[in-house]
Amino acid sequence: MKYQKLSSQFTEFLKLAIRMLEIAEADAVLIFVDGQPEWEKLKAVADNHKVIVAADREEFLEGIEDTGLHGVVVELEESPILEKLMHALVEAVANDQLSTGAKVVALYSGFDEERIDTISFIRLDERLGRLTSRDLRKLETSVPLETLKIVVDLAVEIGREGREGKPVGTCFVVGDHRKVLSNSAPSGFDPLKGYAKKDRHIGDRSVRENLKEIAQLDGAFVVNADGTVEAAGRMLDVTSASVTLSKGLGARHWAAAAISKKTKAISIAVSESNGTVRLFQGGEVVLRIEPSRRAMKWKDLDFDNIQSAND
Structure with missing residues (x-):
């Protein structure tokens, strides 16, 4: 000891x-x-x-x-x-x-x-x-950093704000979208179907606001690595038998973990109960973000940003 x-x-x-x-x-x-x-x-x-x-x-x-x-x-x-x-x-x-x-x-x-x-x-x-770019950059993924930032920001906003005063839980699966689509099925009507690619890109603020509304529906968003939302309301058809998670996490988190293990995608789950956002890769939680009253701020982590007293 x-x-x-x-x-x-x-x-x-x-x-x-x-x-x-x-x-x-x-x-x-x-x-x-x-x-x-x-x-x-x-x-x-x-x-x-x-x-x-x-x-x-x-x-x-x-x-x-x-x-x-x-x-x-x-x-x-x-x-x-x-x-x-x-x-x-x-x-x-x-x-x-x-x-x-x-x-x-x-x-x-x-x-x-x-x-x-x-x-x-x-x-x-x-x-x-306040997250650092390093938090996302350390993830070994082909998904561009900017795409991950935007999706994480959106997930945190949903977790913090909910919709019309009610908490909202949802899931985003980013990258390796073809394999994700082949391992999922539509839960019903896809409100994004038929829209042009430019009208489904998460870089557009109006698109993100629309996604907040759609997030109230069952199922996950499937996001291309380039930031295009390929589908909404997808039920992830993967087994969670080989996944181990903390007690208390529900079906959404187990499915998010399982799809991240089955594919090369990064999955991002928003907890309906407390707004916590969890990023999954390889079947494991790699980053957890607690809800905050303020918007996310991306910056480099630096000793200069903390008031310190040193001997």
Whole structure:
């Protein structure tokens, strides 16, 4: 077992984080650790404030349930620290440990892997609505990045806004469209049938608004890699026997996972219950986006975009 002692520097940074929490009236302190902390000492410094401890390994959080602190397992050991941090925040929201509008003081090893050396103040309603192009670029797919961005934006809008005050769940399957069509069937009337290609391209805002209306119907959208919507209301005819997903996900997510494993497509499912958007590739969830009150912002992830205090 690897341990992370509460060194004098760690202690001083934690005290400063607690003070920042009080001054800014933040909701919690998030600490990203690289070993199992000294729980009793950590709890003593936390002094009944809400503290969430994140780690790459579940074993680093052993014993946390006896402290009153909260734990989040990230399992991204080879990823950059800011990617881990954002993932930890998303997990905390999914676990109902934080609200989507929470303010968090984050404490982590930003420059020196051997010690805690960075403090950041993060507003979740801003950060959770901000993806980086790197998040999509790292997916090994022939689908152009711009096409994925537009479809993800549209899915997030549907998840956030619903339609006429009601939540809406839907699914987009992007790329490898011929194979996707051969592994699906029409659920009934296709409202896009007969329209010219230019009138079915998701680059057009009016087309996207029409798709929001159609999203209320059963079935998935099949999107060509070039951004043309080839069909709507398709029932995905694939088995999910070889797919493993988290408990609580419904038939839409299982079908999205299964079609992404059967084909080279990227599938994007919008949860009707909470608006969460999940991207599937190879039968697995590769990216999850929580709903936000604000529109998505695509930008490069950079230390300059987080307010940091370094030793």
